[in-house]
Amino acid sequence: MVSQKQFDPASGTRDFLAAEHERRERAFATIREVFGRYGFQPLQTPAFERLEVLTGKYGDEGDKLIFKILRRGEHEATGEADLALRYDLTVPLARTVAAYGNQLPSPYKRYAIAPVWRADRPGKGRFREFVQCDLDIVGSSSPLSDAEVVLALHDALDALGVPGFRFLLNSRRVLFGLLEAYGVPADLGPGALITLDKLDKLAPEQVVAELVTGRGLAEEVAQGLVDDLTAPDAVERIRGELKGSETGQAGLAEIDRLLRLTKDTIPAERIAFTPNLVRGLDYYTGIIFEVSAPGMPGSIASGGRYDNLIATLGGKDAPACGGSLGIERILPLLDHGDADGYAQIDVAVTVMGEELAADTFRLAAEIRRAGVRTGVYLGASGKFRTQMKWANDQGARFCVIYGAAERDAGTVTVRDMESGEQTPFPLDQAATELARRCARPH
Amino acid sequence: MVSQKQFDPASGTRDFLAAEHERRERAFATIREVFGRYGFQPLQTPAFERLEVLTGKYGDEGDKLIFKILRRGEHEATGEADLALRYDLTVPLARTVAAYGNQLPSPYKRYAIAPVWRADRPGKGRFREFVQCDLDIVGSSSPLSDAEVVLALHDALDALGVPGFRFLLNSRRVLFGLLEAYGVPADLGPGALITLDKLDKLAPEQVVAELVTGRGLAEEVAQGLVDDLTAPDAVERIRGELKGSETGQAGLAEIDRLLRLTKDTIPAERIAFTPNLVRGLDYYTGIIFEVSAPGMPGSIASGGRYDNLIATLGGKDAPACGGSLGIERILPLLDHGDADGYAQIDVAVTVMGEELAADTFRLAAEIRRAGVRTGVYLGASGKFRTQMKWANDQGARFCVIYGAAERDAGTVTVRDMESGEQTPFPLDQAATELARRCARPH
Structure with missing residues (x-):
């Protein structure tokens, strides 16, 4: 060593x-x-x-x-x-x-x-x-x-x-x-x-x-x-x-x-x-x-x-x-208000299987274009719990879950990482909704 | 040499x-x-x-x-x-x-x-x-x-x-x-x-x-x-x-x-x-x-x-x-849109004599507090023409003239450096007015 x-x-x-x-x-x-x-x-x-x-x-x-x-x-x-x-x-x-x-x-x-x-x-x-x-x-x-x-x-x-x-x-x-x-x-x-x-x-x-x-x-x-x-x-x-x-x-x-x-x-x-x-x-x-x-x-x-x-x-x-x-x-x-709260991203996007990866990437791109710092899960695990832990570690405020069920329904599930509350949104409204929720006062 | x-x-x-x-x-x-x-x-x-x-x-x-x-x-x-x-x-x-x-x-x-x-x-x-x-x-x-x-x-x-x-x-x-x-x-x-x-x-x-x-x-x-x-x-x-x-x-x-x-x-x-x-x-x-x-x-x-x-x-x-x-x-x-137009300041403030300097500084401070990049004339000349040349060289869009006449009237004169047009404003409205005129689209 x-x-x-x-x-x-x-x-x-x-x-x-x-x-x-x-x-x-x-x-x-x-x-x-x-x-x-x-x-x-x-x-x-x-x-x-x-x-x-x-x-x-x-x-x-x-x-x-x-x-x-x-x-x-x-x-x-x-x-x-x-x-x-x-x-x-x-x-x-x-x-x-x-x-x-x-x-x-x-x-x-x-x-x-x-x-x-x-x-x-x-x-x-x-x-x-x-x-x-x-x-x-x-x-x-x-x-x-x-x-x-x-x-x-x-x-x-x-x-x-x-x-x-x-x-x-x-x-x-x-x-x-x-x-x-x-x-x-x-x-x-x-x-x-x-x-x-x-x-x-x-x-x-x-x-x-x-x-x-x-x-x-x-x-x-x-x-x-x-x-x-x-x-x-x-x-x-x-x-x-x-x-x-x-x-x-x-x-x-x-x-x-x-x-x-x-x-x-x-x-x-x-x-x-x-x-x-x-x-x-x-x-x-x-x-x-x-x-x-x-x-x-x-x-x-x-x-x-x-x-x-x-x-x-x-x-x-x-x-x-x-x-x-x-x-x-x-x-x-200086007083560093947010010293402990450095967040790499605002929104974490899960990847639930290889066949959903391309759609997931497109979704992430839309959220980014709406001005939100967005990370996609890049690990090897398909487990929901592992991906939630990752989202939490990144300091994400919201997690976007897009699995087979969501694909079939044309929705995404948005999880508030603090409350744990999960809300479905139509796929094409997710980016706007997340941008609204993540808007930060300057 | x-x-x-x-x-x-x-x-x-x-x-x-x-x-x-x-x-x-x-x-x-x-x-x-x-x-x-x-x-x-x-x-x-x-x-x-x-x-x-x-x-x-x-x-x-x-x-x-x-x-x-x-x-x-x-x-x-x-x-x-x-x-x-x-x-x-x-x-x-x-x-x-x-x-x-x-x-x-x-x-x-x-x-x-x-x-x-x-x-x-x-x-x-x-x-x-x-x-x-x-x-x-x-x-x-x-x-x-x-x-x-x-x-x-x-x-x-x-x-x-x-x-x-x-x-x-x-x-x-x-x-x-x-x-x-x-x-x-x-x-x-x-x-x-x-x-x-x-x-x-x-x-x-x-x-x-x-x-x-x-x-x-x-x-x-x-x-x-x-x-x-x-x-x-x-x-x-x-x-x-x-x-x-x-x-x-x-x-x-x-x-x-x-x-x-x-x-x-x-x-x-x-x-x-x-x-x-x-x-x-x-x-x-x-x-x-x-x-x-x-x-x-x-x-x-x-x-x-x-x-x-x-x-x-x-x-x-x-x-x-x-x-x-x-x-x-x-x-x-890259296309540098404003390559030739680098402006150090938006507003230039003239200094018409030592006895007006303190008031001039206060005025400049107010304009800066309104978010406008503002320069005060720091040269030795009391001549109007010299100070106008300086304002122009700095790339200022407006020049604020504050002389004895303005002091007595409680006004400032704002000169549009492009058109040469001069407009008087009440002293206490100058900062707001200049901030409005200088607001830049982002």
Whole structure:
């Protein structure tokens, strides 16, 4: 006997059987519908890119997580790679913007819902193949674009039915203004922000220590920054500190503007200026946000404005903003109404003997043409009880019995699988009747 | 300046921009709908498998076309691979059947529409990343299963609107019976069939020559076989030759049964017993078929019964049959009604100044909530003409103009982008009115 392990999918990947697959696809369809209503359009790029398109874009740590594809044929023996599986959807976007510039609408509003691959250590809820769900606007520096990204993500989370989610909103300009107000030299800024981003994981004194020893800030500056950002009245404190900083004022203005632009769609309790939101990635240039949800540590969505990233990634220089739904983290939060009730078919059709098979097939075809998911018994048993068990196992709501008696009478017998009630119908009315009974509300 | 080439997708792969992506997705949705109506259920497996799951399954030529993934971390330097991109959807099916046996319905009727990767030399219409579209029934030896596969593929091609397609039908048992009738030793049979499969590419005398020199058949046997299979009255000839062969009779019986089971759904001109259909793959054990279509050399779909394959591929021993739509070859045959008219949005909303932006956003949100795809102008220009050009470029059918005059009057102006006609509407009726105008027939 071979071990079961032999047939498992590769480490960190998953097989999706029908029920789970359809649950995921339903969520993706909901998101696509919302993004489409905002005028975002889909983009699909290949699973792999030329290796040089990907390397050097994700930092040293990221580069190590790229799945590289071995050269082929006579070159295989070199042990070298020339292709790699995509690591995210942003680098392919940058490549696409560079490749198709003039063919794309301006601004280019695109979404992508597709798997990416990372050679991370697999763990609970961490996969090597997982779906990312991005939307971005390339080519617009308008604050309306930031607001539209936030609105579209909000509507998607709302349509998915994620309970209790909340947007945390900040601007990189607020953070830079704050550093400016504290007199932190510009070259120490980005490092200081990376450390301040740890305020949600480390104790405040640990962050202060790292700012001093690791980032070169003066003790009193570090303490002041951490005190401000962790105070219960952080928002008021920060607004006060930023009075003299032009950058800081611009940051506050863009936050206030975004709150104003979204206030009719996003209830006030679902979005708030959150000065201690930093985001570790240093490519953000303006608005930044994360979405939190009860019962899920970390964020379920995030994004912001990144005006220089497309150029850095090899695309043309273009202002851009965008966001991403952490769909693999969101899916477990959703209430799957019919999770246990996955039904392969609505109607099961018995086959009572070879000589009735052709008529049975025609009957099944008629029921399908009426739009009903219909399965015909494909087993070897002629026993009624065996076929009923099969119909039941398939989750069928009705079973159609067509035996010699029915043939002679020109009828079919329709069995309600729940009540067991059996009703005869004229053969030529069966399809319509079953379509009526199986009609599902949408 | 960098060359454009730098931004192309990797050789043999494609980027799908919105219009093409949606065209493909529409075709896939049509196919899923048909397969679902037959009670087939989706299965999704990972893009890559452990290398040993794939190697040795596709023959020497196939093995060379597998994209292998380099080991990672400290093992990268070995130049060895431990994973590989899936080469088809059948080996993952066999693995899945082995892994989830008891959790799957019996028989297991599954479909999969997903990309596969082959390191083939890219060429016109030949890609390294392409979508396969398979449906299979595992665990049923009933002839009803073969018929159901053929019917579901037929209905899918019909629903897609492929013009003039035709099923060519045969049975491996007919072919083995024919070899038996001609006294070809059993061990020469499979080789002889591989050569006979070339009758659609080579001249008859070339096939005869290869049968003699390459496959060890007697000249007169080779000539007789080729004459029978290429004769205008091949069907009658073969039926005659098979009179004394039990295998051949069984083959003819399964063909006749399939024709009987499908005759009410598949018009007679769309399916025919075709004795010279051989199919090169030697794993078929019963019914085999291909689908041809005018204007497309080769086949656009194919399949058959393969009772030993699942076990050979590492799964459990299970009878099986299935078929595959050559969707990449089918897509170019379809009439794309709206190919040139891809519209990102139905309604474009102008933004006439920063102070109107919040109201404009609320208006756009209302129109979206009414189910209409709506874009807001995200550019920097306040000029009416520029915004009209943008609305036009987006393919919008209507443009909503909301300026100071409209605000003061509590109205919006709706412009029909085709006629240029402008009509004022009360602000609170605009969304309903636009939804009515944009309602699309399904």
